[in-house]
Amino acid sequence: MLRAEAMTLVPYQGNLLSQTREWTNLHDEELRRRAVQAAGEKDAAALVSLTTAYLAHQGQSGVLSSPRTVEAYALAVRQFVEYAREQALNLLRPGRHDAQNYVGAMLAGGRKPAGVQLKVAGAGCLYRALRWAGATEADPFRDVRVPKDRTPGIVKRPPYSEDDIGDVVEQADVQAKFLLFLTAHAGLRISEALALEWADIDEGARRLHVRSGKGRKGRVVAMSSSLGRATRAYRAAFGPGGPEHGSGRRTTPPERVFRYATPVTARYHIEKAFKAAGVPFRGFHPGRKYAGTKLLRQIKDFGRVAAHLGHESVDTTRKGYAQLAADDLKEDLSGW
Incomplete structure (x- = not known):
């Protein structure tokens, strides 16, 4: 056996x-x-x-x-x-x-x-x-x-819903909220989020520089308004000079944004917010899928969504990370 x-x-x-x-x-x-x-x-x-x-x-x-x-x-x-x-x-x-x-x-x-x-x-x-x-x-x-x-990957492992994200945000502390928006808005892989350095975050231009993407590919990612606010709150508490910057056990260099380096530790911090919200935590990838699906329904361009998520192939985005609504063509066909 x-x-x-x-x-x-x-x-x-x-x-x-x-x-x-x-x-x-x-x-x-x-x-x-x-x-x-x-x-x-x-x-x-x-x-x-x-x-x-x-x-x-x-x-x-x-x-x-x-x-x-x-x-x-x-x-x-x-x-x-x-x-x-x-x-x-x-x-x-x-x-x-x-x-x-x-x-x-x-x-x-x-x-x-x-x-x-x-x-x-x-x-x-x-x-x-x-x-x-x-x-x-x-x-x-x-x-x-x-x-x-x-079965498409997005069907087998669907994204978090809009209500899921909203409920968790209400329960999340500064650290968990920042991490949640990095995955669910910026669409970062958890490894990319944990590798961020303070120099990679340009709040004025509202963009992130991902230097450790999959396959060692870098990319620039736009920040949502919510992520921008979460970033400012996180920097005020945990950034250089912030009251929490030197507190607790740090397992990463001081230039790193997060004080911990492993997905296991990241899960420990964010899972508390999911539990408080009554939302089952299914990992970080459903957050990336939420970002892909929401963005696709807004801009209807698989290529731009793939670039945002850091996918080399649009097929990866199409099969596993973004899905149009079943009646997506309804408005386009209304005048026929």
Whole structure:
């Protein structure tokens, strides 16, 4: 049976390159020997370390791979190794049906196709790492098929409603309100919000400079009037010279806007406002979807909405982040 993911990963810390040297400093034969040993023993920690080393040197982003990508692949490798241990699979000489059986086990266990695809990507990366180390030539996930989920992402995981946002704003303190408007009006990813520095906020021009967007792409984002007011209130309390600037535990440099660096801590702060408002907290992404949907219904331009959200492809916006009303053409057709 495929057990639930109960393992706790150590948060990604430090320079990615420094975490890979235990593998890249080895001579080829020793690299191969250790990789073979880790696979033979199904040593999850060692195989995660090997996969991380591969990502840092041969992955698309190399040493600039995001911490979230590293953590997601680490979790996927751990789960696959656990499955291989339970099923007594030979990692170096997998059977012809082993990979597809793994997909079937996840789907039968109730995991959604999108989640399965992510786990397959992580397991596939493990095998690329093993081939890189010279431990095997096997590529069992190359021809694996994962069913497509035809339901649009915005239907499966809808945005917060106008009432949801309004109710939470009424209950939010200065910090939670500022964070809420960064996601639900500026459409920032939580990682982008937490990486903001005071120099990135231009209140006079009402714009934010996002320097750490997905794929290391920067962009300039317009601020709503509500976000502008929330920014001024937050700066007065927590900005340089503010009464709360040096209070509490700070885990980020002083130039950072937020004193905490992780989404887990951000969730702790904002979830209190959601609970007080009686609104279920479903994560930060429904806030981005609220921003995309509201903006699209106002300007009816997927391209401009995609630019606001930092999407490289308009299709990403169309499928998962913004939705026109069902009767959107009603006024346009009224004179026909």
